[in-house]
Amino acid sequence: MIDTPKGLVSPTMATKRVAASMAKRKKSERNFQRLGRGAIAVALAFLVVLFFSIFSKGLPGFFQYYVEIEVDIDRERLDPTDDLSLQSLYDGDARGVIRSALYAAVDAEGRSNKRAAGKLISPGAEQRLRKMVYNDPSLMDTTQTLRFALDDDVDSFLRGFIKRETPEKDRRINDRMVEYIDRLQADGKIIYAFSDYLIFGSASRNPEMAGIYGALMGSILTLSVCLVLAFPIGVATAIYLEEIAPKNRITEIIEININNLAAVPSVVFGILGLAVFIGIFGMPRSIPLIGGVVLALMTLPTIIISSRAAIRAVPPSVREAALGVGASQVQTIFHHVIPLAMPGMLTGTIIGMAQALGETAPLLMIGMVAFIVDVPGSVTDPGTVLPVQIFMWADFAERMFVQKTSAAIIVLLAFLITMNAAAIIVRKKLERRW
Amino acid sequence: MIESQKVAIPEVPDLDLAKLPNATIGDIYVETPRMTARQVRVNYGDKIAIEDVSLDIGSCEVISFIGPSGCGKSTFLRCLNRMNDTIKTCKVSGDIRLNGDDIYAPDVDVVPLRARVGMVFQKPNPFPKSIFDNVAYGPKIHGLAEDSGHLKKIVQEALERAGLWPEVHNRLDDPGTGLSGGQQQRLCIARAIAVSPEIILMDEPCSALDPIATARIEQLIHELSSEYSIVIVTHSLQQAARVSRRTAYFHLGRLVEVGLTDELFMKPQHEMTNNYITGRFG
Numbered sequence: 170m171i172d173t174p175k176g177l178v179s180p181t182m183a184t185k186r187v188a189a190s191m192a193k194r195k196k197s198e199r200n201f202q203r204l205g206r207g208a209i210a211v212a213l214a215f216l217v218v219l220f221f222s223i224f225s226k227g228l229p230g231f232f233q234y235y236v237e238i239e240v241d242i243d244r245e246r247l248d249p250t251d252d253l254s255l256q257s258l259y260d261g262d263a264r265g266v267i268r269s270a271l272y273a274a275v276d277a278e279g280r281s282n283k284r285a286a287g288k289l290i291s292p293g294a295e296q297r298l299r300k301m302v303y304n305d306p307s308l309m310d311t312t313q314t315l316r317f318a319l320d321d322d323v324d325s326f327l328r329g330f331i332k333r334e335t336p337e338k339d340r341r342i343n344d345r346m347v348e349y350i351d352r353l354q355a356d357g358k359i360i361y362a363f364s365d366y367l368i369f370g371s372a373s374r375n376p377e378m379a380g381i382y383g384a385l386m387g388s389i390l391t392l393s394v395c396l397v398l399a400f401p402i403g404v405a406t407a408i409y410l411e412e413i414a415p416k417n418r419i420t421e422i423i424e425i426n427i428n429n430l431a432a433v434p435s436v437v438f439g440i441l442g443l444a445v446f447i448g449i450f451g452m453p454r455s456i457p458l459i460g461g462v463v464l465a466l467m468t469l470p471t472i473i474i475s476s477r478a479a480i481r482a483v484p485p486s487v488r489e490a491a492l493g494v495g496a497s498q499v500q501t502i503f504h505h506v507i508p509l510a511m512p513g514m515l516t517g518t519i520i521g522m523a524q525a526l527g528e529t530a531p532l533l534m535i536g537m538v539a540f541i542v543d544v545p546g547s548v549t550d551p552g553t554v555l556p557v558q559i560f561m562w563a564d565f566a567e568r569m570f571v572q573k574t575s576a577a578i579i580v581l582l583a584f585l586i587t588m589n590a591a592a593i594i595v596r597k598k599l600e601r602r603w
Numbered sequence: 604m605i606e607s608q609k610v611a612i613p614e615v616p617d618l619d620l621a622k623l624p625n626a627t628i629g630d631i632y633v634e635t636p637r638m639t640a641r642q643v644r645v646n647y648g649d650k651i652a653i654e655d656v657s658l659d660i661g662s663c664e665v666i667s668f669i670g671p672s673g674c675g676k677s678t679f680l681r682c683l684n685r686m687n688d689t690i691k692t693c694k695v696s697g698d699i700r701l702n703g704d705d706i707y708a709p710d711v712d713v714v715p716l717r718a719r720v721g722m723v724f725q726k727p728n729p730f731p732k733s734i735f736d737n738v739a740y741g742p743k744i745h746g747l748a749e750d751s752g753h754l755k756k757i758v759q760e761a762l763e764r765a766g767l768w769p770e771v772h773n774r775l776d777d778p779g780t781g782l783s784g785g786q787q788q789r790l791c792i793a794r795a796i797a798v799s800p801e802i803i804l805m806d807e808p809c810s811a812l813d814p815i816a817t818a819r820i821e822q823l824i825h826e827l828s829s830e831y832s833i834v835i836v837t838h839s840l841q842q843a844a845r846v847s848r849r850t851a852y853f854h855l856g857r858l859v860e861v862g863l864t865d866e867l868f869m870k871p872q873h874e875m876t877n878n879y880i881t882g883r884f885g
Binding site for chain 2: 488489494496497505
């Protein structure tokens with residue numbers, strides 16, 4: 170016998186069956202809620218682990234060890250031609266001046282002792298002294314207590330990464346240096362302070378002098394180029410495709426291709442930038458201008474897709490109202506559609522910019538991975554960007570770069586959060602939905 | 604098992620094309636026409652929405668379009684200010700003139716046309732801007748105001764004529780969308796009036812409103828009719844009877860019958876009109 174359908178169920182029977190099915194429904198709802206909570210818990214746990222690891226490693230990276238020594242700023246040794254020109258200062262013996270002060274501080278006598286003492290201080294110290302007297306000549310022929318960064322090995326020793334118990338021949342600092350460090354510490358001359366090199370320094374092979382200033386400026390310049398190109402082009406494309414373009418085969422093909430571009434691996438855009446801008450147009454490598462253009466190409470699909478969605482979400486009644494009082498198509502778009510779609514467009518732009526900020530691969534292709542000490546002042550100066558800087562530092566062997574890398578990651582995150590916060594504030598201002 | 608009870612269902616009259624009259628019954632002409640439509644036909648792609656509609660709209664008269672859903676009354680209304688242009692597949696043929704000028708002539712720009720023929724929509728659709736900006740928008744884009752003082756005067760007068768001024772004069776900067784439904788619709792009417800049109804088209808302006816707000820709007824239509832021609836599409840026969848001087852009955856894309864409202868409701872000439880207004884279908 171085949172069970173034939175019996176048709177409508179009587180109301181009493183229906184009530185019973187609905188009641189019977191409730192338990193199952195409630196159970197599945199509860200399960201779904203539990204699943205959701207579980208997922209959030211896992212995600213939060215990962216986030217906590219991530220932040221804990223970054224901050225525990227990175228926060229010490231914002232500080233480093235300095236030594237304070239009495240420096241006798243001798244005009245004759247520092248400024249041989251006595252005209253305070255940079256040339257003269259570079260000809261002078263800044264290193265000697267600092268070293269004499271250091272030898273005096275630790276009572277280093279004899280060649281080998283002096284050599285050991287000389288290794289304590291960062292090579293960046295002399296440059297700092299030159300800059301100081303160049304900016305303030307009144308310091309000449311005075312004795313000042315000056316603060317200089319310690320060498321990265323000393324820093325790592327003080328942090329305990331280089332162990333005192335390690336045999337001398339396996340240690341990067343010898344017993345005499347250890348002795349001097351102990352002595353300076355006993356005298357209260359070693360200071361653990363906020364690392365100005367990290368923020369104001371640029372790329373350097375000496376970890377104690379390495380900083381993110383150049384990379385930060387590079388990132389700002391690159392992103393500026395990216396934003397200036399991607400936002401207007403993306404929004405204009407979205408408006409044209411949504412509002413003006415006739416719906417035909419050609420626009421359909423364009424649409425499909427834009428959607429496909431959003432899924433293209435970013436490194437491909439780097440190859441494109443390399444081939445077109447550097448290969449065909451012969452533009453210089455490593456410059457934020459090309460970095461920005463490449464990132465703009467990468468960001469465009471994101472901005473276009475989200476802008477189109479935002480435009481589509483504008484109620485047709487608003488368009489009709491505008492057309493009804495005699496606004497032209499362009500007036501309707503600019504007075505009504507764009508203001509209403511702007512929050513959505515900005516959301517897409519934020520997402521795109523955040524992607525661009527963290528992007529490394531396409532910039533490697535166009536040579537923004539070069540070791541560049543100078544801080545880029547314009548979009549055509551060679552430079553690098555934060556994520557590439559992090560990538561490079563992570564590759565270096567010195568122990569101190571580990572902290573610097575984490576510190577740079579924190580700066581990158583802070584940059585990202587600042588950028589997003591600014592965009593959210595702008596969006597909230599525009600989003601006065603009546 | 605409970606057996607479903609049998610309910611007497613009124614017989615739905617046959618919607619047969621053959622029953623449509625060959626020509627519109629009644630007088631399509633008026634003495635002082637502001638707008639004249641002749642043999643208007645609208646296609647959406649292959650589908651014919653309205654065919655062979657000819658009608659005059661007199662100056663300072665209120666004319667209602669009635670008829671069942673899908674009969675083409677809104678389509679015809681939207682031909683009068685070329686709002687149908689926004690629909691890509693829509694094709695309008697025939698001849699529609701405003702004060703003797705062909706509004707579908709190739710050199711006609713829809714912008715000045717829509718300034719002369721205003722429109723109020725079914726759902727109140729104020730701009731998401733302040734009350735003042737809603738009314739000021741039209742005059743601003745058309746450059747009607749000489750200065751900001753003049754603009755304020757225009758806004759005030761438009762709101763006064765729409766009967767909204769006493770309610771909003773002290774909160775012109777509040778959002779237009781914060782008003783009640785009836786107030787929003789009057790704001791939309793004020794917005795249409797602000798550009799000083801000759802004709803105001805209203806597409807079921809009261810269908811989203813409660814009876815009190817509806818009465819306000821009807822009164823307003825009555826007041827406005829001394830200066831503007833008003834074309835109103837409505838599903839409410841009572842409303843048509845209350846507000847309009849003439850009524851046009853559309854069916855299946857044809858203008859079946861047109862005449863003075865009283866006469867059309869008292870003595871409909873065509874069987875379909877009779878069926879519709881006596882509530883036998885529609």
